[in-house]
Amino acid sequence: MFLKLTEKDGLWRKIRNHVGTTVEHPVSPATRDIRSRLSDDGVKKAVSVCPYCAVGCSTLVYHRDGRIIDIEGNPDSPVNAGTLCPKGSATFGLHNSPYRWTKVRYRRPYSGEWEDLSLDEALDMIAARLKESRDKNWEEDDEGGKKLCRSQAVSSIGGATIDNEENYLITKLFHSMGFTRITNQARI
């Protein structure tokens, strides 16, 4: 509608012809020059899926120079045929929110604030905590002498919002370490 209004041969031309040329164009020249950037040079398109509810709307992610410039509904999908709800439409904002945290944060015991930490150091520290909690809290057998081969001291929570492949790595690694307290949002 907006584009039509500003087109040379569009509604505005009809209005002008009708009322005469003394009426000022209601949209400024600068705004009239705005064009969708999606067809600009260097803009690429990736096919993705909405990360919110389970309807599974297909999306198109437009990006240039490593930055997302827009996320829209994919018209090819049998599920959403190009449409998106308010959440799906906000997927762009989910990625680009100024409030997003993109650095590792570390909260020391009894501390009142977050500190910086490098990713490498964080992973080393987490691996060490994981090993210690596991090794110190091992259950080899139950009271009846039946094998348990596990540690109940570490729990993994979550999975319904991350990829199938990520869930697969979690269950494979944590079961192999002997953990059983693995759980997520699903009760289906």
Add this chain to the structure above:
Amino acid sequence: MPGLGITYGRGGATTSLQDLQNSDCILIEGSNMAEAHPVGFRHPMIAKEKNGAKLIHIDPRFTRTSALCDVYAPIRPGTDIAFLGGLINYVLQNDEFFEEYVKTYTNAATIVSEDFEDAGATGLFSGWDEEKTRYDPSSWRYEGHPIDYAAVGGSQGNVVGESGGQSEMPPDQPRPTDMTLQHERCVFQILKRHFAKYTPEMVEKVCGTPREAFQKVAELISENSGREKTTAICYAVGWTQHSKGVQLIRTAAILQLLLGNIGRPGGGIMALRGHATIQGSTDIATLYNILPGYLGMPDANKDNDTWRDYIEDGTASTGWLANFPKYATSLMKAWYGEAFDAEEGALFDRFPRINGDHSYYPSIMAMKDREVKGAFNFGQNFAVGGPHANLARDALRALEWLVVVDAYEIETATAWKMDGVKPEECATEVFFIPAALVAEKDGSFTQTQRMLQWHDKAVEPPDDARSDAWFVYHLGRRIKDLYKDSADERDALIQAMIWDYPVEGEHDEPNIESITREVNGYNVADGSPVAGFAALKDDGSTACGGWIYSGVMAGGVNQARRRKPWTEQPNAATEWGWAWPANRRILYNRASADPEGKPWSERKKYVWWDEEQGKWTGLDIPDFQADKRPDYRPDPDAKGVDAIPGDGPFIMQGDGKGWLFAPVGLKDGPLPIHYEPVESPVPNLLYDKVQYTPTARLFDRPDNPYNKPMDPKYPHVVTTYRLTEHHTSGAMSRWLPWLSELQPELFCEISPTLAGEVGVDNADFVTVSTSRGKIHCRALVTDRIPVYNMDGRKIHTIGLPYHWGPNGLVKGDVVNNLIPVALEANVAIHEAKAFTANLEAGKV
């Protein structure tokens, strides 16, 4: 969900969203589809506008969905079994059931053991053990020799076992049936007697639904089912989050069998899931009791001591799960390669065992009790997102260490500075790892209709943000390194675990498709992908990380990445993404043809037997052995799928039939019963001796009190729900300006009558309290909330969206603080859709 799993064989939606366009009538209950799954709701709307389909909404609130439906029927929260039981009774009493379908495709004709006693006056089935507060299901068995049963795809895992123990007749004789459905112990008659008391009058008394509305619903679904027409049912967590959620869904599943709507276009049950891959996270389970593909976790309380014991325990003699050894062996090969010996099962003795309930809620309590020392949190925000969130935050503060992988400073990462707690008194060490988001990584989601869809990585994640796959992979690498020199046998699995995914890019991201290939399965000899689960072996020559997804990389091609436009293919869209199992879009679609294999009608033609080609064909991938003739009859001693007759569409079940009566598999009875919610202001009018389900899992802890039934201190019923503009606990929406502006503040919906009683006007502050906690919010006074009259008493409902918390751009009290940890017996889901509370004016 075993509600579907036990009845049909697989715990997944039986149909697809776009197939709803083929429906003649759609009943939506336990879901505000237009609000919570708005784009999914375009399909019912297309059915309505294009084909004149009738849309029905049954809900405690008049919502955006109600506004677009032809019929709206109000219902008191937590009484859905009474309503659906009323519909079953209507269908049976008025001979509206689809006789031919019911006789052949369900267990209606099967005779049940003499030992079975229906709930009747006591409200309990035979086999109830008051002391142990659980059922012994042996009296629910079929007459004759015991039947192996198996169901796949519920979060309780595969259930495999025997109904009953001793054989009452030689196993080579057919099990007793009565095809006239007149035998007093045949399932059909048991069902008819069981639901006889669910009369329209009783529905009105229990549910508060006006008689005319119930009558209209009953007529519409009956008129729109049969050879020429089909009715679909859609539900969401409005049905699951109850202390009897599984039986609630089973009531709907029974109704759809009676109406002959399963396996047919425009029919089925659409389970509307709530997260992008909540189906996937049960299929490739990150759950305590199941391994990928619903293989049960080894259990120290069962006979699972050796590999052979475990295999024997998991294998059904008839039906699809006779293949269990192939799937279990292939999983072990995928994880441990050469170190796993398929013959003797070496290494299996080092695999961890469960021996109780280690699910979410018991684990939260174990955190608080300091039995759990450390925790990982991937894309969940349980500090505000789960029931009794106060307890969850206390649990977080009791941890020694916590790793939160997320994109925002969610409450789960900040329990140490919430609730007025002094940080200097909280010892928890917290690591926040910034997560990559969907457009920044490759991978697949499994959406609500069991369909896997691939998302391509568009850009690199910013700064330190990495995919969860990157995090787990590199953590695993470090763990492998820390244990590489260990000689302790408890570390054998870590050492044997295959963890060699190729990495790529500047951040050494693991190649995601290499993980999908492992899930799909491959031949051990040359690494070539298997074509599907039929190719898996139990001799160790194949490896497969998740058998139900086997076929997703058939031919080495990523089938989840198929994107043929819907305009260029039939409505089933079998070339868009990939659905488990074997890309079938409507499950049990053998039932779309009559017993002889011919379509029930031209209008509802879908999958049929092609005599010339000698195979099943049609508009979908047949959910049946492709070349099994409709007139095939198994030998009495046939095993596996060979034991399923040519007119048995439910191939996962030991008898190939849909189960109106569940002889085994559920902890709370073979048939659904209406009980009140654990917390209710109303007595149980149908079974006055049992107020709420006797199998509910309750936790007797001082920090988890319950509101007693009919407690005058908590006279109102709360039901929680979602809004379009926020997502569950708000972790993916409260930090987004666009969404936050659209829904800036928590509110509660109450009726003008209740507002008048309490003395508040629209937009005034109120306090909602339970024995767990209290919250403050503004009142939204609206006629959309019906008031129910129960024996001269007014019963009020309070509607509460639950998206807020103290962090983010828009803040609000945590609604989940109010909810009790009262769990369902089969799957341990909590009761968030009906519990009691008090309401007061102002901020008390």
